[in-house]
Amino acid sequence: xTNASKTFLEGLFAYRGALQAFFYRRLRxxxxxxxxxxxxxLRMLRISDPEAIRNPEAYLFTVAANLVKENAVADRRxxxxxxxxxxxxxPALTLVPGFEAAVDTPLRVARLSKVLEELPLRCSTxxxxxxxxxxxxxxxAAQMEVSPRMVKRYxxxxxxxxxxxxxxxx
Amino acid sequence: MIxxxxxxxxxxxxxxxxxxxxxxxxxxxxxxxxRFMAWLQASPMHVEEYLRIAALxxxxxxxxxxxxxxxxxxxxxxxxxxxxxxxIDRASFGQVPALVRRRRSPVSSLAAAATLAVVAVTTVxxxxxxxxxxxxxxxxxxxxxxxTQRLPDGxxxxxxxxxxxxxxxxxxxxxxILDRGQAxxxxxxxxxxxxxxxxxxxxxxxxxxxxxxxxxxxxxxVTVVEGSIEVYRGGTPPPAGGEPSVRLDIGDQLDVGxxxxxxxxxxxxxxxxxxxxxxxxxxxxxxxxxxxxxRYGPVxxxxxxxxxxxxxxxxxxxxxxxxxxxxxxxxxQGVIVQRTPTQIRVLTRESLEPxxxxx
Numbered sequence: 450x451t452n453a454s455k456t457f458l459e460g461l462f463a464y465r466g467a468l469q470a471f472f473y474r475r476l477r478x479x480x481x482x483x484x485x486x487x488x489x490x491l492r493m494l495r496i497s498d499p500e501a502i503r504n505p506e507a508y509l510f511t512v513a514a515n516l517v518k519e520n521a522v523a524d525r526r527x528x529x530x531x532x533x534x535x536x537x538x539x540p541a542l543t544l545v546p547g548f549e550a551a552v553d554t555p556l557r558v559a560r561l562s563k564v565l566e567e568l569p570l571r572c573s574t575x576x577x578x579x580x581x582x583x584x585x586x587x588x589x590a591a592q593m594e595v596s597p598r599m600v601k602r603y604x605x606x607x608x609x610x611x612x613x614x615x616x617x618x619x
Numbered sequence: 620m621i622x623x624x625x626x627x628x629x630x631x632x633x634x635x636x637x638x639x640x641x642x643x644x645x646x647x648x649x650x651x652x653x654r655f656m657a658w659l660q661a662s663p664m665h666v667e668e669y670l671r672i673a674a675l676x677x678x679x680x681x682x683x684x685x686x687x688x689x690x691x692x693x694x695x696x697x698x699x700x701x702x703x704x705x706x707i708d709r710a711s712f713g714q715v716p717a718l719v720r721r722r723r724s725p726v727s728s729l730a731a732a733a734t735l736a737v738v739a740v741t742t743v744x745x746x747x748x749x750x751x752x753x754x755x756x757x758x759x760x761x762x763x764x765x766x767t768q769r770l771p772d773g774x775x776x777x778x779x780x781x782x783x784x785x786x787x788x789x790x791x792x793x794x795x796i797l798d799r800g801q802a803x804x805x806x807x808x809x810x811x812x813x814x815x816x817x818x819x820x821x822x823x824x825x826x827x828x829x830x831x832x833x834x835x836x837x838x839x840x841v842t843v844v845e846g847s848i849e850v851y852r853g854g855t856p857p858p859a860g861g862e863p864s865v866r867l868d869i870g871d872q873l874d875v876g877x878x879x880x881x882x883x884x885x886x887x888x889x890x891x892x893x894x895x896x897x898x899x900x901x902x903x904x905x906x907x908x909x910x911x912x913x914r915y916g917p918v919x920x921x922x923x924x925x926x927x928x929x930x931x932x933x934x935x936x937x938x939x940x941x942x943x944x945x946x947x948x949x950x951x952q953g954v955i956v957q958r959t960p961t962q963i964r965v966l967t968r969e970s971l972e973p974x975x976x977x978x
Contacts, residue, residue, distance in 0.1 A: 464673070487663055502652070601637070
């Protein structure tokens, strides 16, 4: 692989805000993360010719991002209706910090650093070599003296562990 | 969330991580992308886990960058870590048989290969410990401690506060003796030997299920969280023609003391609330709830008044959160709560008032 490292998260950044809005902020309207996930899933199911989609991940992220936008628009409409009735200006398009937003980014990152320390050293080392040092799986494998498959295994375990530990924050 | 749900989530999160890494390696080829799409369409949980992993990744990058340890130091430490202890803990709960992928993509074969490696290492590890050869091994917790342990056959043992289980494997059965306290067993299907849990009063026989056994003085309470089990009275399985065992299904609970009690249907989630350090109770006498609470923290609840002990209450409390529990008790009508460093005394309002001033 030609230095896949530098580009590891490239392509994700365009969707970063939308993805995080999904889980770390509560949208103003009734929809919460669970409803949104259901809706994304339904839209993924409705694809008439799944084979035709070249990049399912980009498609998934786009569906998710659109949904966040639609909700924001619905929010604004809702806010305007309220504003008329209550004769009170409400800032449009704001994502109101909710339950989950109590844990904002710096706190989340601090917490995640702690969670990384709970991992077996092989797992956390693989994560740091990939994300901090920008090494490819092959390079990490060579440095750790294990197979690239094992490196992927460590990384998958690390991500799965972090995801679950962070979920318990709520 | 019940434990099985947690396990399934863990397995899906690992699959999601695998796919996430595949996607980071560049555009998937036609075949792979069809497989990935099929995986996404298979379940809303797949979609959710994938989105969550993707939302987590940028934070993970930021977190990794806060680590200042030099690479050589990290590598030296990682190499020094005992071989193969990659996943004896919850991190490895991913290998749930039901979740084997239908189509074997390179991703899954790779995961399977790694799983095999982990299993092999775990086997070596446990053989060294002798459990496979029938040597008993005891797992225990002290008061206020909880612990999760993966057993050599792949089953998972959750120990509640102040509990002990001795495990002994033979050719024909996996025997777990609950020496004291409470344990939740998640029994794997993969091992065909029956798993038997034994207390002083009762025994449970199971293959591939989840159930909770709580050994109290004189009584053992068994609750089925998933699947079904057979329960018998006494210290050994009944001989043919002896007292029949009772079959319990999901959500069933049974007390076994001098006699086998009457099967009742309960909220299985509530029965294993302790996994989340919680005590859940529904219309249960305050005295019993207090006794439950007293199993955990250093502060105990004392209730002398009989009528108060019989008062039915409902709720969910954190088993270790003394303050909340005291606050909750103080909201009960006619109740006064006194705090000392080691005790919460619960009294009726009348008992505090001198007789002369009584209404």
